[in-house]
Amino acid sequence: MLAPRRQWFRACLRVLDRQNHPRRSFGTSGICCAPKTADFKLEDYPCDVIRNFSIIAHIDHGKSTLADRLLELTGTIPTAEKGKNAQFLDKLKVERERGITVKAQTASMFYDYNGKRHLLNLIDTPGHVDFAWEVSRSMAASQGALLLVDASQGVQAQSISVFHIAKERGLKIIPILNKIDLPAAQPELMAAQMESTFGIDPADIIRISAKTGMGVPEILRAVVERIPPPTGSTEEPLKAFLFDSLYDRYRGVISLVNVQSGILRKGDKIQSCHTRKRYEVTEVGLMHPEEIPTQILYPGQVGYVACNMKVSAEAHIGDTLHRVGAPVDSMPGFKAAKAMVFAGVFPVDTRDFPKLEESIKRLTLTDRSVTIQRESSSALGQGARLGFLGTLHMDVFRQRLEDEYDANIIITAPTVPYKIIDRKGVETMISNPTQFPDVTDSGAGLTVQEPVVHASIIAPEDYFGEISELCYEHRADDLEHKYLDAGSAAPDGSARMMITCVIPLSEIVTDFFDQLKSRTSGYASFDYEDAGYRSSNLSKMVFLLNGKPVDALALIVHESQKDKIGRAWVKKLHKVIPRHLFEVPIQAVVGRKVIARETLSAMRADVTAGLYGGHYERKMKHLDNQKEGKKRMKRVGQVDLPQEAFFDILSKKN
Numbered sequence: 001m002l003a004p005r006r007q008w009f010r011a012c013l014r015v016l017d018r019q020n021h022p023r024r025s026f027g028t029s030g031i032c033c034a035p036k037t038a039d040f041k042l043e044d045y046p047c048d049v050i051r052n053f054s055i056i057a058h059i060d061h062g063k064s065t066l067a068d069r070l071l072e073l074t075g076t077i078p079t080a081e082k083g084k085n086a087q088f089l090d091k092l093k094v095e096r097e098r099g100i101t102v103k104a105q106t107a108s109m110f111y112d113y114n115g116k117r118h119l120l121n122l123i124d125t126p127g128h129v130d131f132a133w134e135v136s137r138s139m140a141a142s143q144g145a146l147l148l149v150d151a152s153q154g155v156q157a158q159s160i161s162v163f164h165i166a167k168e169r170g171l172k173i174i175p176i177l178n179k180i181d182l183p184a185a186q187p188e189l190m191a192a193q194m195e196s197t198f199g200i201d202p203a204d205i206i207r208i209s210a211k212t213g214m215g216v217p218e219i220l221r222a223v224v225e226r227i228p229p230p231t232g233s234t235e236e237p238l239k240a241f242l243f244d245s246l247y248d249r250y251r252g253v254i255s256l257v258n259v260q261s262g263i264l265r266k267g268d269k270i271q272s273c274h275t276r277k278r279y280e281v282t283e284v285g286l287m288h289p290e291e292i293p294t295q296i297l298y299p300g301q302v303g304y305v306a307c308n309m310k311v312s313a314e315a316h317i318g319d320t321l322h323r324v325g326a327p328v329d330s331m332p333g334f335k336a337a338k339a340m341v342f343a344g345v346f347p348v349d350t351r352d353f354p355k356l357e358e359s360i361k362r363l364t365l366t367d368r369s370v371t372i373q374r375e376s377s378s379a380l381g382q383g384a385r386l387g388f389l390g391t392l393h394m395d396v397f398r399q400r401l402e403d404e405y406d407a408n409i410i411i412t413a414p415t416v417p418y419k420i421i422d423r424k425g426v427e428t429m430i431s432n433p434t435q436f437p438d439v440t441d442s443g444a445g446l447t448v449q450e451p452v453v454h455a456s457i458i459a460p461e462d463y464f465g466e467i468s469e470l471c472y473e474h475r476a477d478d479l480e481h482k483y484l485d486a487g488s489a490a491p492d493g494s495a496r497m498m499i500t501c502v503i504p505l506s507e508i509v510t511d512f513f514d515q516l517k518s519r520t521s522g523y524a525s526f527d528y529e530d531a532g533y534r535s536s537n538l539s540k541m542v543f544l545l546n547g548k549p550v551d552a553l554a555l556i557v558h559e560s561q562k563d564k565i566g567r568a569w570v571k572k573l574h575k576v577i578p579r580h581l582f583e584v585p586i587q588a589v590v591g592r593k594v595i596a597r598e599t600l601s602a603m604r605a606d607v608t609a610g611l612y613g614g615h616y617e618r619k620m621k622h623l624d625n626q627k628e629g630k631k632r633m634k635r636v637g638q639v640d641l642p643q644e645a646f647f648d649i650l651s652k653k654n
């Protein structure tokens with residue numbers, strides 16, 4: 001029996017839950033904190049004192065560190081101890097452990113400039129190419145961007161891609177050279193590089209150290225002086241652009257919006273242009289950087305809205321929200337995230353599938369770019385086929401499932417979406433190798449196309465030979481190169497090159513990036529973008545254990561690589577499959593042809609152990625019986641492939 005006070009307390013919580021009342025505020029960090037109250041009035045912040053901006057850069061050039069300094073300088077968060085890097089906006093465990101940002105974060109801060117208090121909305125974006133979608137989303141809610149370049153590394157592949165996205169969106173770019181405290185920093189050289197690559201005037205570049213805080217106050221001034229304020233009037237009908245969503249287990253989906261015009265209030269009845277569904281606003285506020293309810297948002301402001309959306313699909317990224325009965329034209333959304341890499345996810349214990357499915361659904365509420373489909377495998381049971389933006393994204397999702405939902409999972413080898421075209425020209429997309437048809441049968445008249453990307457690699461010229469070789473090994477075409485620094489070589493005489501090529505996506509999702517890093521001693525940076533499909537000589541490789549295919553291990557391989565891959569995988573399987581009482585042939589098969597084979601020898605039980613003395617005939621009879629038994633077992637024998645063996649085979653280390 002619960003004590004009466006506890007019973008009463010629980011009953012209260014149940015009532016609050018039924019009313020969908022936020023009984024506690026949970027940040028995305030999951031840390032429980034009481035909701036703060038606003039000590040400011042948002043009506044005091046019309047458009048002319050608002051600036052919305054993103055921080056964009058190549059991976060590790062210091063975006064999150066700079067975001068920390070800006071939040072500290074404006075008194076939004078307490079100043080970190082000297083030498084400590086709080087990375088305040090990297091809230092997820094995976095972000096902190098890996099030191100990368102995977103989810104864009106929004107934070108509003110107040111800043112006094114020329115005697116006027118300004119409201120600055122900052123969006124910290126991820127740097128890795130897999131999360132480029134997050135970056136373009138963040139930019140949709142900004143009028144300006146801080147483009148950070150590491151003063152020791154210079155312009156890198158993603159610096160170029162994010163610069164072009166910002167330019168296309170018409171954002172005002174503030175160029176910044178970071179890490180000038182490093183002994184290896186070469187600010188003059190890198191400024192010249194930014195000039196030749198981006199056409200930026202070196203006089204506009206702000207030089208800072210986000211780590212020590214040197215030069216950072218100048219950024220705040222530049223944000224106010226150089227970035228245009230948003231436009232929008234309170235007189236016009238409500239128009240709110242939905243650019244991101246979070247999930248709170250009590251309040252459901254929380255949408256991040258940028259109010260373009262009109263006023264958004266708690267209690268308003270709003271409607272989605274995309275789904276036409278209607279909602280009542282239950283809470284609205286600023287991210288400061290945790291949620292602070294303000295009851296109202298004015299034009300130009302960026303904040304959050306809770307309105308009883310239960311499933312993530314309702315918060316359509318790029319949607320426009322308006323007041324019920326006052327329709328508006330929807331704003332141009334942006335390209336939907338496109339899954340580039342697919343993999344099957346299965347529970348280690350097959351009974352855990354319902355729990356796993358629920359965890360996946362919940363996690364996709366905070367990561368909207370993952371696509372989900374149910375899948376079942378004879379070897380691994382019930383699971384889900386998920387689509388990711390890249391392999392780092394896949395790895396991060398796996399880690400988040402393990403960290404945040406305690407999931408114990410097996411994830412199959414990643415595959416890309418292939419196009420199969422029949423004689424009549426009908427196209428079918430296949431993202432699961434088990435569904436890939438037998439294209440080796442020429443009578444079927446099928447052609448296969450695979451996705452290719454336009455890759456750019458930036459590295460010192462000394463590595464040109466190594467990089468070209470690596471690209472050709474990975475079936476690259478149209479290789480071109482140019483010098484990046486337009487004559488401004490480093491003091492040691494070396495110059496940097498940009499190498500571009502068209503390369504199959506399937507080559508990149510395996511080990512291309514790791515090899516690029518190791519062959520260039522970590523100096524190369526890499527970026528890619530979709531370049532459509534091209535015909536290719538691909539077929540399905542199936543692995544047979546004792547003559548029976550293991551569906552979860554099927555792969556799509558290129559003609560030129562099938563022998564190498566077949567041999568390597570058969571060896572791997574031989575290493576990890578436990579021995580059985582009968583001999584187990586392990587074969588890699590393409591079409592009807594066996595490409596590679598290994599035989600797992602039988603485990604021999606000593607059937608004569610209990611026999612004493614010289615009964616030779618009895619001994620032989622036992623051994624003959626054993627032989628017969630093994631033959632029979634081999635005929636009908638099911639080869640056990642324990643989940644641990646799948647783990648070993650599918651883990652990257654092998």
Ligand SMILES: Nc1nc2c(ncn2[C@@H]2O[C@H](COP(=O)(O)OP(=O)(O)OP(=O)(O)O)[C@@H](O)[C@H]2O)c(=O)[nH]1
Nearest residue numbers: 059060061062063064065100101127179209210211
């Ligand atoms: N010496 C020095 N180190 C810095 C400076 N700014 C950032 N760093 C370090 O550079 C590393 C990467 O910084 P982050 O702020 O995580 O970089 P990021 O661009 O947010 O990284 P992603 O989000 O993963 O793209 C960290 O180890 C920082 O401590 C700086 O001004 N000087």
